[in-house]
Amino acid sequence: MGGNDVTAKKKVSAIPAAKLALYEKLIATDPTIERKGATIPYTSSNGKMFTFLSPTGELRIRLPDDERAAFMKKYRTKLAVSHGVVLKDFVAVPAPLLARTSALRPYLGISRAYAERLGPKGGVKRRSVS
Secondary structure: OOOOOOOOOOOOOOOOOHHHHHHHHOOOOOOOOOEOOOOOEEEEEEOEEEEEEEOOEEEEEEHHHHHHHHHHHOOOOEEEEEEEEEEEEEEEOHHHHHHHHHHHHHHHHHHHHHHOOOOOOOOOOOOOOO
């Protein structure tokens, strides 16, 4: 027929709908934050991701050192792991806590501010020496 295949399959997230809805509810608490990602939902600032949902729907949130340590102690959790790699800035948010939007909301702001302090994605470009 006509060679233009506009009906290419759109990627759909395998994340459980209930967990995705809880994540979207959290992000909606700050209308200036845009949820991105079709299959792996995330938020970012200056190209630095500060929250995301794992493929199974676990929330991961980026926090500065002091806040990260306090969060892990308070909620008895640990650093996030993705594909066998420890994500040193990200904590794994316990599943019951994802449902407590009001408890997580302050961490969303802390996380965004931390990502903004990290500077733009890519860092400093080095000049080549001739």
